[in-house]
Amino acid sequence: MTEAASTWRPVVRDYLDSLRAAGRRPLTIRLHEHYLRHLQRYARDPFNLNIGNLERALTVRRDWTPETIRSAASVFRGFTKWMHARGLIPTDPGLLLPAVRVPAGVARPIPDPILDMLLSAHPPGRSRWLLLLGGHCGLRVAEMAQVSTRNLDGDLLFVVGKGGKERIVPVLDADLQAAIRSGGGYLFPGRADGHLSAGYVSKLLSELLPEHWTAHTLRHRAGTAAYRGTRDILAVGRLLGHAKPETTMRYIQLPADALYAVARAAA
Template sequence: MTDANAFNPWRPVVRDYLDSLRAAGRRPMTVRLHEHYLRHLQRFARDPLKITVRVLERALAARRDWTPETIRSAASVFRGLTKWLHARGLIPTDPGLLLPAVRVPPGVARPIPDPILDLLLTAHLPGRSRWLLLLGGHCGLRVGEMALVHSNRLDGDLLFVVGKGGKERWVPVLDPDLQAAIRSAGGWLFPGRQDGHLSPGYVSKLLSELLPEHWTAHTLRHRAGTAAYRGTRDILAVGRLLGHAKPETTMRYIQLPMDSLYAVARAAA
């Protein structure tokens, strides 16, 4: 049986590394994201000072459900740790330098990885932050559409949305807490100074402060499109959710599921 009080060599290293990130002014959720991926890495090495490139590769390859974007995000965290360890003289060489670049297909959607969004949604965030994440990451709303969410535009679990060019659509809101928040708002969900609600620019600013570095409000919308297509394979319905007039536009918001690529490859073989 493992002694619960036994010394964990990871604990002081992770503590000092996260402190260095905070000292460098990194966003709180960026620090939390690093901590999240480092917990995963600890399963593959008992001692952080004995990490090898093979350990890093095993940790990245272990999660078959991770998309290329998620793998690249984790690899960036691993490289950050090993670079810091080497710079502090705690390890003789930097194994992160030997990690191969993670290839993400060019010219395709860039959805925020599910582990990052899940981490944000499970954090103790104020209601406004959580509603913005859900409206973008689950409902696929643009920042301008988020700013205009109003209690009188919710009918049951359907939200009436006016998008680009005045195009109208209905978007399901399935999270019960978000539904309740919209109903009880008694007006704009995000009150502000622009005709009584927040401006799209301010909504974008709030999300940029909330999300880890390299992720934007639009990557939440890409995530909604990607997840919706992964679960349905219905490009027309996904386009309706996102408010697109053409399937070609919707395809730019969807990161094609890997099982689809393998199915095509098997069919071609």
């Protein structure tokens, strides 16, 4: 254990205990722990936190989207507020952190680090399948509820979406493929015509996800990641089951390098 880790560990332990005492969700607590572990790399001593090392921790990762930065900043503010209230630091540097601006009316994808953390925490099983179907395949909750063996052909899943429109969604995770194929019926059996209801799937995801993130933000993540990797708005719309590219654009958070690429092309 490094000297910095040994200094941070008891403080973080007590802070997480305070979150548990306040009734915060286990996954929310894991999220706080995740971002505080990141902060430790830029602030060796939790008793000497300042605006400089807080901002450094928020800006050093060039791959973080505004949503990820806002999520981390919220954790930092909660932690420094708790530290100050307990008399562990003389002032609260978190108060000096500027508000993180996220463009209004655009996609709100769950940040990749959060989804990766959730997937690493859940072995093969119902919870993991829901996260993959939403965050990687872009399915709606009603579509997740009706995933069935009979709708899988190889690695292609036939999905019936809004208005009875059918589309094809590749399922690339081998374990998820095997689970759908071996079920002999619905992947999520239940009482709604043999499968779980959309409402119950939404409830399960709300329990799985940290606060402020929803099943729909998983779908936004799938659209954003797909566009980031392909820049093909029509193909992304086909994946998500949209009839118009204007609808798809509301699901995509524009990659940070896109405007630079456009500017370079125009120069």
